[in-house]
Amino acid sequence: MIGTRTETDRRRVRLPSSTGNGTDAVDAIDVLVPEAETPAASCPYCERPFRTAQLCALHVGERHLGACTDAERETYEDAYDTESDALFIFQLKSVAALVALSLLFTYTYAIVWT
Ligand SMILES: [Zn+2]
Numbered sequence: 658m659i660g661t662r663t664e665t666d667r668r669r670v671r672l673p674s675s676t677g678n679g680t681d682a683v684d685a686i687d688v689l690v691p692e693a694e695t696p697a698a699s700c701p702y703c704e705r706p707f708r709t710a711q712l713c714a715l716h717v718g719e720r721h722l723g724a725c726t727d728a729e730r731e732t733y734e735d736a737y738d739t740e741s742d743a744l745f746i747f748q749l750k751s752v753a754a755l756v757a758l759s760l761l762f763t764y765t766y767a768i769v770w771t
Contacts, residue, residue, distance in 0.1 A: 669696045 688705055690696060696706030698713035702721045707713040717725050718733025725733070 694719065711739065 690706050694708075696708065698707045698710040699705065700707070700713060700721070702717065702724060702738055705716065707716065714729070714732040714736040716731050718737065722730070722733075
């Protein structure tokens with residue numbers, strides 16, 4: 658079948674338990690990596706695969722902050738700043754779209770009503 662994947666064509670990576678900081682339920686999930694894909698990076702502490710190195714750096718900084726090196730912490734801070742900037746731009750675009758949509762409805766209502 659096209660577009661469906663079965664359990665047999667994926668590699669299963671079981672993540673070990675977390676450090677006990679309340680994130681065990683999140684970290685105890687199975688991560689399925691399709692056979693056709695190769696993770697761009699893997700966590701050096703729990704071997705969780707990631708599509709990009711930036712996502713891996715964010716994971717290391719969020720989940721293993723106490724154990725990571727200074728270089729990993731600096732990479733995490735850079736990735737965090739990049740992610741924050743991208744989120745801010747997304748929020749600006751969302752507000753602009755909402756304002757434009759409300760003006761469109763207002764003018765449409767005014768034109769149709771009069
Ligand atoms: Zn990890």
